[in-house]
Amino acid sequence: MSETIVTLQHVDKWYGDNHVVKDMNLEIAEGEFLTLLGPSGCGKTTTLRMIAGFENATEGTILVQGERVEDKEPYQRDVNTVFQNYSLFPHMTVYDNVAYGPSIKKVPKNEIRRQVREMLELVQMSGYEKRKPDELSGGQKQRVAIARALINRPRVLLLDEPLGALDLKLRKQMQFELKRLQKKLGITFVYVTHDQEEAMTMSDRIAVMKDGVIEQIDRPSVIYQRPKTRFVADFIGESNIFAGTVAEAADGLLRIRTPGGLVTAKAEGCRKDDEVYVSVRPESLNVSFEPKEGFSFRAVVTDSVYMGTLTKVLLQAEDGQEIKFSRFEETEGLSEGTEVWLYWNPEKAVVIPAGEAREG
Amino acid sequence: MNRSSGTKKKKNRLPVLAQAGPVSVWMILFVTLPLLFIIYVSFMTRGTFGGIEYTFSTESYRTILDPMYFSVILKSLKVAAVTTILCLLFGYPLAYFIARKPPETASKLIMLLMIPFWTNGMMRLNAWMLFFQVNGPVNYVLTHLGIVEKPVMFLYTDWLVNIGLFTNMLPFAVLPMYSSIEKLQKSLLEASSDLGADPVRTFLKVTLPLTFPGIFSAIILTFIPALGTYTVTDMLGGGKVLYIGNIIKNQFGTIRNWPLGAALSVLLLVITALLIFIYSRFAGIEDMEVV
Ligand SMILES: Nc1ncnc2c1ncn2[C@@H]1O[C@H](COP(=O)(O)OP(=O)(O)O)[C@@H](O)[C@H]1O
Ligand SMILES: [Mg+2]
Numbered sequence: 001m002s003e004t005i006v007t008l009q010h011v012d013k014w015y016g017d018n019h020v021v022k023d024m025n026l027e028i029a030e031g032e033f034l035t036l037l038g039p040s041g042c043g044k045t046t047t048l049r050m051i052a053g054f055e056n057a058t059e060g061t062i063l064v065q066g067e068r069v070e071d072k073e074p075y076q077r078d079v080n081t082v083f084q085n086y087s088l089f090p091h092m093t094v095y096d097n098v099a100y101g102p103s104i105k106k107v108p109k110n111e112i113r114r115q116v117r118e119m120l121e122l123v124q125m126s127g128y129e130k131r132k133p134d135e136l137s138g139g140q141k142q143r144v145a146i147a148r149a150l151i152n153r154p155r156v157l158l159l160d161e162p163l164g165a166l167d168l169k170l171r172k173q174m175q176f177e178l179k180r181l182q183k184k185l186g187i188t189f190v191y192v193t194h195d196q197e198e199a200m201t202m203s204d205r206i207a208v209m210k211d212g213v214i215e216q217i218d219r220p221s222v223i224y225q226r227p228k229t230r231f232v233a234d235f236i237g238e239s240n241i242f243a244g245t246v247a248e249a250a251d252g253l254l255r256i257r258t259p260g261g262l263v264t265a266k267a268e269g270c271r272k273d274d275e276v277y278v279s280v281r282p283e284s285l286n287v288s289f290e291p292k293e294g295f296s297f298r299a300v301v302t303d304s305v306y307m308g309t310l311t312k313v314l315l316q317a318e319d320g321q322e323i324k325f326s327r328f329e330e331t332e333g334l335s336e337g338t339e340v341w342l343y344w345n346p347e348k349a350v351v352i353p354a355g356e357a358r359e360g
Numbered sequence: 361m362n363r364s365s366g367t368k369k370k371k372n373r374l375p376v377l378a379q380a381g382p383v384s385v386w387m388i389l390f391v392t393l394p395l396l397f398i399i400y401v402s403f404m405t406r407g408t409f410g411g412i413e414y415t416f417s418t419e420s421y422r423t424i425l426d427p428m429y430f431s432v433i434l435k436s437l438k439v440a441a442v443t444t445i446l447c448l449l450f451g452y453p454l455a456y457f458i459a460r461k462p463p464e465t466a467s468k469l470i471m472l473l474m475i476p477f478w479t480n481g482m483m484r485l486n487a488w489m490l491f492f493q494v495n496g497p498v499n500y501v502l503t504h505l506g507i508v509e510k511p512v513m514f515l516y517t518d519w520l521v522n523i524g525l526f527t528n529m530l531p532f533a534v535l536p537m538y539s540s541i542e543k544l545q546k547s548l549l550e551a552s553s554d555l556g557a558d559p560v561r562t563f564l565k566v567t568l569p570l571t572f573p574g575i576f577s578a579i580i581l582t583f584i585p586a587l588g589t590y591t592v593t594d595m596l597g598g599g600k601v602l603y604i605g606n607i608i609k610n611q612f613g614t615i616r617n618w619p620l621g622a623a624l625s626v627l628l629l630v631i632t633a634l635l636i637f638i639y640s641r642f643a644g645i646e647d648m649e650v651v
Contacts, residue, residue, distance in 0.1 A: 054550055074553045087551040091569045100565075101555040152555065 005030040005156060005188050006051060011060035013046055013212075020046050022212040024060070028190060030155075033182055035191045037199040038209030039235070044192040045084070047209075048158050051190060052081050065155060080149035084160040086141045088133040094120070094144050095129040101152040119147040122181065139170045150181070156188045163198065175202055196236050200224065208232050230352050233279035240285065240323050242278045243354065246270050253346060260317030261297035263342075267351035275354035282312070282326040284348035287334070292343040299323055301338045306330065315340070395629070402622035410616025420623035429607070433627070436604040439518060440586040443525040447533035447582045448575065450526075455537035455574075459544075470538065473531050485595045488524055489515060516598035524596040525586050532585070533578040540574025541567075576639050584632050604628070 006028035013021035021043045028034050036044045049055040050062055053074040062069040064079055080101075088097050098119055102112045120126045123143035133141055142162060149157055162178070163171045179202050182189050193199055199206045200220045207217040208231075216228045227233035233241055244258035252268050256278055265278050286292075287299075299315035302322075311331050315323040323342070334340070405417040423429060458469045476484060492498050492514040499511035514520045544567065552562040568575075590605035597603065604624060611621030 052554065073558075074550070075556045075558055079554075081551070081554045083547050083551060085545075085547060087545065087547040089548060089551070089566060089570075100552070100557075104556045104561060148555070 003030045004028065005065055006190065007061075007063040008047075008051075009061045009063075011047075011050065011057045011062060013043070013050065013055070014058045020212050021050070021057075024212070024214060026207065026214065026217070028156075028188060030188055031186050033179070033189045033191065033202060033204045035193060035199040035203040035206045036209055037193060037196060037206050037235075040194055042209045043212040044194070044209060045160055048081075048160050048190060048192050051156075052079060052158050053077065078155045080152050080154040080157055082142075082145050082149050082157065082159040082162045084162075084164065086133070086145045088141055088144055088148070090133050092132075093129060094125065094131050094133070094136070097133070097144055098147045098151055100148060105152075115151055116147075119151045122150070123147045123177075138165050139174065142166065142174065146178070146181070150185065150187070153185075154187060156190060157182075158190045158192075160192045161194070162191075164193075171198070178202065200236070208235060210235075225350070227279060227350055228352065230277045230279070230354075233277070233350060233352065238282050238324055238326075240280045240282065242280075242321070244276060244278060246272050246274045246276060248272065254351060255294065256351075258297070259319035260299070260321055261342075262295065263297055263344075263349075264294035264346045265349035265351050266346040270351060270353070277352040277354055279350040279352060280344050280348065282324040283328075284344050285323070285325045286343050286345075287313075287315075287325060287340040288343060289333075289340060291341045294346070295341065295343040297342040299340055299342055301334050301336055301340065303336065304331065304334055315342075317342075398622045398625050398629075402619055402626045404619045404622075406617050406619050410618070412618050417619070420617075420619040423620055424623055424627060432602050432607060433604055435518075436587055437631075439522060439525065439603065440583050442522050443529055443586040444533075444579055444583040446522070446526040447529050448578060451530055451533035451578060452537055452575070454530075455534045456541050458534070459538050459541035466538075466542070470535070473534060476527075477531060481591060482595075485524070485592065489595060492520060515596065518597075521593055521597045521603075524592045525589065528589075528592055529582040529586055532581040536577035536581060537571065537574040540571040540577075544570055580632070580635060583635065584628070587631065588628050 004027045006026070008024050008026040011021055011024045012019070024047065036047060038044055046055060050057050051064065051069065053069045053072065056070060064077065069077075089100070092100070095116055098116045099112050102115055107115070116129070117126070120129065123146055125140060125143045125147065128136070128140065128144075133144070136144065142165075146162070159178075163174050166174060175198055178189075191199075191202065203220055205217060206220055206223050207214045208223060209215065210231050216223060216232045218226075223232065223236055227236060227239075230241060233239045242256070242258040242260065242263060244256040244263070246254050247257045247262070248255035249270055249272050252266055254265050254267055254270055254276075256263050256265060256276060258278070263278060267276075270276060297317065299317045301313060302316050303314040305312045309328060311327050311329070313325040313327075313331060313334050315325060317323055401412060402420055403416055403418065405413040405415045405419065407413045424433070454473075458466050458473075461469065490496055494511045494513065494515075498514065499508075502508045503511060548566055548570070549562055552566045553559075557565060588605045588608070590603070590609040593603040593606055594609075597606075604627075608621050608624045608628075611617045611624065
């Protein structure tokens, strides 16, 4: 990986008695698209604001390009922010908003004009120069906000839920465009969102946060396939999570007793009698009309929905747990009330030790 | 944060009028109609024994241009302007300070600012006079500290009138500026800083233009009353120095020249209208991106 551009070392943030960010360590590589993902209130904005220098860490060190953030005012640094609520200057036109950064830096007028034109082209807002922010739609404001930040050619761009206020279709389109811009300009993006799908499609790496702690940080595919904690398994995509006890462990193959029945999963480092969670994606789950080797887990179909490309089936285990199962083809014979046996490829199941679920 | 989004479109042009929108019916009944009557009276003839004789005349307006009246008008304008400038200079930082406090603290501070105005105005002015008179506490302190040799004649000077007007008007300057500053989104200041502007530039390019409606309201709310006042000038000026407000009051009172009083009132009105016109032009220019 290339050089580190942002470093967080043992960063804590307290608001009064509220411990919002807890001993956070993070290294962001130059040119990377890193996403802070987590439910609302987990401290994403606070983390971003500390990197931007709007908020001081209660403890710990934040380095941007090797320099301590506290040592410099926000206006002295090579970092720009796209704010959650756009924060365009309402008394200025689109042109003046975008030109704000370079005009502060006393760039010659002609050069500013050229740069603004180039930026507005880049975000596909040419022709809107004379409009006021009031006269723009949400998506257009968003583009202007991005142009206003990018024109400064920052080394790092911080984005706080930049697409949060847009409708689904526009959001998808803007996700694609942002990713394209980021690749084209080679700028490091630190992106905040609570939308796991958005994080999945855009990021090079995702840091999944919960209650001020990074539970797991890795590439999207690893986060999806190998969640390290129960929270990550639950939060990223859909997952069936079975709590159970290891009944037998041999050659990395575990037989696990769960309230709904016996299941099998593959994992290293687990011993007999360990408490674990087994996480299985709906698409990794199989059903059969007779029991399979290593499994004795029965369930009843409670609902089946055909969704165009995907069929979603809901089942209920004997202990009452709801189980999600999905297929890209139409499923036959799975009408309501049908009794089935569940099984899966043991390699597709993720085993999470129950005791360590909080530490990540 | 977007409390005012409903009136946003109009706000660009005439925030003051837009803010007065809901009370416009009231305004027509109790402001516009009396106003029209004043204008009407100003073009009438003075009755021989006072009052109005209903024949058209421009005599009142010609009287205004008389050098004696004209110098009073100029002096009044000057005093009102000084009062206004003092109110802005002290009021803006004060409003800013209050607006940046947590809401509960801010409302307490606003209360404190308003408390003097729950007392009777005459009483307050009398207190001022006692305070500043030749053997009053101010002179006592000044002479005993050796700052001045003899007690100073504060009373009945332009200087004291200015101070009196300033303290009288300050809350009315602070309130509109406070509400403008309070509405200013903090994230806009952060955005400005994020884009490389130091605090001074942020203030000049973002804070000041966005709080300008409040500043303008403050100007209107201090300049106009300061120009028209007669209680403060009567008492602190002791009637020795004449201001336009005193003259108007005297025309309607002892002198009983109603048309002249009306004409002088119309003059105040024209000055007010002029101010608003300048402001709307200013906002208009900004719309056209010349600024
Ligand atoms: N300025 C502040 N003062 C006090 N508490 C705050 C402040 N900003 C955020 N918080 C608290 O910190 C926690 C994390 O907030 P935030 O970082 O905004 O979360 P997120 O962006 O992940 O939704 C929340 O509990 C929030 O109430
Ligand atoms: Mg947030």
